[in-house]
Amino acid sequence: MKTIVTMATLLLLMLGIPFASSQEKAKHSETELKALAKIQQLGGLALDLAQNDDHLEVSYQQRDQKLTDECLIVLKDLPKLVNLNLRGQDVTDANSVHLAPLTSLTRLHLENTKITDKGLANIKGLVNLEYLNLYGTAITDAGLVNLDGMKKLKNLYLWQTKVTDAGVARLKKVLPQVDVVRGFELPKEEKKPEVKKDAPKAKDAPKAKDSKKKDEKKK
Numbered sequence: 001m002k003t004i005v006t007m008a009t010l011l012l013l014m015l016g017i018p019f020a021s022s023q024e025k026a027k028h029s030e031t032e033l034k035a036l037a038k039i040q041q042l043g044g045l046a047l048d049l050a051q052n053d054d055h056l057e058v059s060y061q062q063r064d065q066k067l068t069d070e071c072l073i074v075l076k077d078l079p080k081l082v083n084l085n086l087r088g089q090d091v092t093d094a095n096s097v098h099l100a101p102l103t104s105l106t107r108l109h110l111e112n113t114k115i116t117d118k119g120l121a122n123i124k125g126l127v128n129l130e131y132l133n134l135y136g137t138a139i140t141d142a143g144l145v146n147l148d149g150m151k152k153l154k155n156l157y158l159w160q161t162k163v164t165d166a167g168v169a170r171l172k173k174v175l176p177q178v179d180v181v182r183g184f185e186l187p188k189e190e191k192k193p194e195v196k197k198d199a200p201k202a203k204d205a206p207k208a209k210d211s212k213k214k215d216e217k218k219k
Contacts (some may be wrong), residue, residue, distance in 0.1 A: 010219075039058055045059045046058045057085070061109070076101045076102070082106045092114045092123070105129055115137050116139075120139065124148075130155065138161070154180045155181070156179070157181045
């Protein structure tokens with residue numbers, strides 16, 4: 001009897017393989033599937049967050065061409081998009097406006113992009129962000145004001161930006177839970193004053209003359 005049950009279970013599992021793959025497709029709407037296909041066509045990578053989780057992550061980090069508006073506009077058709085990686089891509093203040101509708105995002109990589117304070121104004125409505133990487137951008141203290149509404153923000157990377165200690169202190173008062181990483185900078189070495197060499201003493205002069213005379217005698 002146990003053998004029959006085991007064989008039946010195996011058969012169900014085998015039959016369940018194609019069924020599971022059809023379930024994978026059923027997790028996303030037709031609009032989402034079209035958007036995912038478009039992202040891959042544009043050189044992006046789109047994946048489910050996990051096998052049993054239909055939330056999505058998209059990365060254009062590996063794209064070897066200039067990032068276009070089309071790459072970002074298509075993202076609005078993914079309401080379950082939570083992770084977006086635009087590291088090193090041509091994200092500007094102008095095209096960052098297409099990030100504004102992506103309110104489901106929890107992680108956003110903007111490191112080494114061209115975004116500035118003006119562009120941060122376009123993402124201030126992404127209040128579900130828990131992770132934001134702005135490393136290597138031209139962000140200043142003024143731009144941090146746009147992050148004040150991100151009450152869920154836990155990790156903020158500001159290494160090699162124009163943000164100062166005063167700017168971080170102000171943000172920490174508004175968002176005390178956020179961990180701000182500004183990298184590690186070696187302390188500047190103080191320049192040591194140059195030591196002036198003493199001029200040759202007068203008593204050394206005769207010695208120099210004597211040595212010349214000895215050299216002439218040898219010749």
